[in-house]
Amino acid sequence: MAIRAWRNSKGQHARNASGTPVNAVAPLMAPARMSIQATERLLIDTAQRIARQPAGWIVLVLHLSHMPAARPHHRRIARAILQDVAQRQDGKVFSVRNGDLVLLCRETTGLRSQQSGLEPQLLPATLERLLRIDSPDPVRLTSAWRADADPERLVSYATARLADGGAAAPAEEDPVCPTASIDLLANLAADPTSHDLMQRQTAVLLLTGRPRPGDAADGGALRPLFTELGYSIATIEARAGTDGLATADPYLFRHLATRLDQHLLGALATALGGHGPLDALRQRHGVPPLHLNLTLPTLLSDGFACLAAATQAAGVGLGAEIAYSEACGDPGGFARARAVLAESNVTLTLDGVSYLSLTLSQPWALGADLVKFDWSARLQGLGGEERLHLDAALARIGTHRLVLHQADSEAALRWGLGVGIRRFQGRHVDAMLAASRIVSCPKSDECTLRQCVERASAVALGGRAACRNHALLDSAAP
Amino acid sequence: MIAAIRRRAEADTPQDDALRLDALVRESRDAGIARRCLLVSLSSLPRQVLLPHHLRLARDAVEPLAMADRARVFALPNQDLIVVWRGEAQAALAQSLDAVRLLFEDDAALLPDPALLTRVLTLPDDADRLLDIIDTSMRPDPFAATRPAAPGRKLDLGTLATIESALTSADISRMVRRRAVCSRGEAGALRLRWEIRLISIDELTDTLVPGTDITADPWLFRRLTRMLDRRMLALLAAPHELRGAGPLGLSLNVSSVLSPEFLRFDAALSSALRGQVVIGIAAGDLLSDPAAFIFARDFARARQYRLMLRGITAELIDVLPLRRTGLDLVELLWSRELALIDIDAMPLDLRRTVLTGVDTPEALAWATQHAPGFVAGRLALPEDRRRANS
Known part of the structure; x- marks a missing residue:
């Protein structure tokens, strides 16, 4: 039943002289340490008691289990809001193991409503508003009903949760990243033979409206724009056995990025000197420019100045990418870096501009040469005003400056082409380039598309060794 | 003599x-x-x-x-x-x-x-x-949390872990400083609007890791500020800590607004102070996790906090207009670059602007000419304090 059903009956149940509802069920006891599924069992008991005397009870279920990208803070804040109402309305919050939160509380009286300022009947709208960004369908996240309108509904819900089994409840605590782990990860990259921890990815300019399998990478529909080179965090983590720790703390991750930058500059300096696996960087005509995603301190360091001079001497084009959040966090540093890059004739790309960041800010005012706009499935569902605002923002940046980043699917490409974007980077682009190579390669009989993609992304010789046509493999990469 | x-x-x-x-x-x-x-x-x-x-x-x-x-x-x-x-x-x-x-x-x-x-x-x-x-x-601000970087050992991961461990039991109450934010009254005199509470980084350093430049690595320092946020929130949530307190301001990381410590602070906030707390959020933090920021913003607003975008410079005025961020106030950092731009042509609502760093006659002159809604700095003290100082 919709929330409107119990809004209309506010304050209808009888009360005794002390103000306690005459049909009050025994106070809801807070469960202490409970065994597996004890919460679900307690919820069933409570639901059954309420079902016997349902008048005046309100039930609200927040289906966080329907929210695939629920984060610990969603759960923590939602629980606090529900607890607040429960405290004011003689109620209780149950955290069930599938991640849902269940609020059982007394209906609001006129007096209480004035005192609390946060009435249960307003909760669904409040929660929907809060969770709308992270939930594809926030309206369906909450179910609220008056217990007397459907006494058995809560019992059914609780029984279903008990039947779900005993999987661990989602965490309310943010993941913790021990500082020692970051040292471990950074030190792995310090090994001068660690090129197998690097990867590369080529961005392209799509010259025709519709990409076709087999489009040639050189002179056909796909023209390589640049090749981004950097450490693969996933590979480093796999090597260290610290799954997900590198990115668990955004600040430690940026610290790690700064340290990895130093190793990257060192590796490139060696490569440009003519030793190592990056030989393709040297004196090759027709290779797309090299792009490096670097932190501001690195860009302002002597090491980068040396690299910029060396790439210029070697005839290699160079581009630098700066995280949008870092540019805004250190505007002075960004302005200095932009001036340094302009002076060195190095292309500046703003990285990490998302749909949400476009709703909050105007990255075009930073004056970058290119802007990497992150693709997400959310973009397909935008309508009305949201779409108009996005279109206006993309127009302000200029489609000739936009690179649709994380273009991992055909849907991403189609969306990008639909808004006039012609520059793409992502796994789908990798696959298109690999398909082009396989079609034109006389030695590709035994190669799969996936193998060709993986070999093209590898920097170390070991990762590319199985390819029998390195010239073609590197044709869209340094 | x-x-x-x-x-x-x-x-x-x-x-x-x-x-x-x-x-x-x-x-x-x-x-x-x-x-x-x-x-x-x-x-x-x-x-x-x-x-x-x-x-x-x-x-x-x-x-x-x-x-x-x-x-x-x-x-x-x-x-x-x-x-x-x-x-x-x-x-x-x-x-x-x-x-x-x-x-x-x-x-x-x-x-x-x-x-x-x-x-x-x-x-x-x-x-x-x-x-x-x-x-x-x-320029160095005696009210600011940091002094110019001193030559010393740079903060590294090991030292960070040491500081974080020490902070769990350290008494931070004596490290807390207050910084006045004023507005100009009808008679032209500055009057106190709220006081920003912040932890003195100098004192923290001298107490826990003397001789260390703990701001040398900006990202490790940011991580440290998150812990300091939570210690400050825990301090303010202590019984009687805010008894008799006036309107106050806190500079917090987005993740701190969503932390258990903030929820405890929120629960401890008296009805008199609710609606009287200004939370400052840094520009870089806003964009490093926009989804978390929007969630925190909407949650804080539902709890009647006023929200301020921190660290806006001349360069960023056009990048982060207040109307896009959905915040209530913007902190504009004084610099000489401000005097070089046509501020009236920028997307800035001066009535909702807090000009900080009013420490020099030049900054004061700019504030007098453009009349931002709020000012903070050595030369922008409330009238009663200014009289007491002179």
Whole structure:
């Protein structure tokens, strides 16, 4: 039943002289340490008691289990809001193991409503508003009903949760990243033979409206724009056995990025000197420019100045990418870096501009040469005003400056082409380039598309060794 | 004479001295009055040399010149001493220069550039240079949480872990500082609107890891601020901590607004203070996790907090207009670049702007001309405090 059903009956149940509802069920006891599924069992008991005397009870279920990208803070804040109402309305919050939160509380009286300022009947709208960004369908996240309108509904819900089994409840605590782990990860990259921890990815300019399998990478529909080179965090983590720790703390991750930058500059300096696996960087005509995603301190360091001079001497084009959040966090540093890059004739790309960041800010005012706009499935569902605002923002940046980043699917490409974007980077682009190579390669009989993609992304010789046509493999990469 | 200098130094603040000197230099420049100045640049000295007894001895060293005809001594906020005089005082000048040189003779190896320790300037020719020196001397903010980076060991992961561990039990209450944010009343006087509570990074460093530059790595420092946020919130949530408190401001990371400590602080907030708390969120933090920021913003707003976008410079005004961020206020950091742009043409609602860093006459003049809704800084104290200081 919709929330409107119990809004209309506010304050209808009888009360005794002390103000306690005459049909009050025994106070809801807070469960202490409970065994597996004890919460679900307690919820069933409570639901059954309420079902016997349902008048005046309100039930609200927040289906966080329907929210695939629920984060610990969603759960923590939602629980606090529900607890607040429960405290004011003689109620209780149950955290069930599938991640849902269940609020059982007394209906609001006129007096209480004035005192609390946060009435249960307003909760669904409040929660929907809060969770709308992270939930594809926030309206369906909450179910609220008056217990007397459907006494058995809560019992059914609780029984279903008990039947779900005993999987661990989602965490309310943010993941913790021990500082020692970051040292471990950074030190792995310090090994001068660690090129197998690097990867590369080529961005392209799509010259025709519709990409076709087999489009040639050189002179056909796909023209390589640049090749981004950097450490693969996933590979480093796999090597260290610290799954997900590198990115668990955004600040430690940026610290790690700064340290990895130093190793990257060192590796490139060696490569440009003519030793190592990056030989393709040297004196090759027709290779797309090299792009490096670097932190501001690195860009302002002597090491980068040396690299910029060396790439210029070697005839290699160079581009630098700066995280949008870092540019805004250190505007002075960004302005200095932009001036340094302009002076060195190095292309500046703003990285990490998302749909949400476009709703909050105007990255075009930073004056970058290119802007990497992150693709997400959310973009397909935008309508009305949201779409108009996005279109206006993309127009302000200029489609000739936009690179649709994380273009991992055909849907991403189609969306990008639909808004006039012609520059793409992502796994789908990798696959298109690999398909082009396989079609034109006389030695590709035994190669799969996936193998060709993986070999093209590898920097170390070991990762590319199985390819029998390195010239073609590197044709869209340094 | 020295006693007189000391008596005045005790009665006046260095800011007062700087403002007087600023006026004197402008007068010389505008009226073409010839004066000479000796600058003793004590702020250029390493910290191990810049000890209280060195400062006293430096004042003694300029005594011969301070006794010259029509001489005045000014002690600037960054510890620099300036003696201004008119007429002939060559012998006294030589005597003072010798005395200063002898004073630091034993520490010559520690001086970055002994030649720069003393400089003689001439007015009105060097007026602009001297105004720059005065302006620079006033830049370090005594209310700010940090002082200029001192040479020392840089913060690394191991030291960070040590500090975080120590912070779990350290008494941070004595490290808390307050910084006034004012607005101009109808009669033109500044009145206090709220006080920002912040932890003194200098004191934290001196207490836990002396000799370490804990701001050297910006990302490790940001991680540390997250822990400091939570310690501050825990402190404010303690019983009676906010009894009788007026409107207050906190600078928090987005993740701190969503932390259990914030929820406890929120629960402890009295009904009188609800709606009276301003939460500042840094521009970079806003964009590093926009989804979390939007969630935190909407949650904080539902709880009646006012939200301020922090750290906006001339460069960022156009990047982060307030209407896009959905926040209530914007903190605009004073810099000379502001004076170079047409602020009226920028997407900035000055009524909702808090101009911080009003520490110099130049910044104050800009604030007077453009009248932002709120101001903060050494020269923007509430009327009653300003009177008390003078």
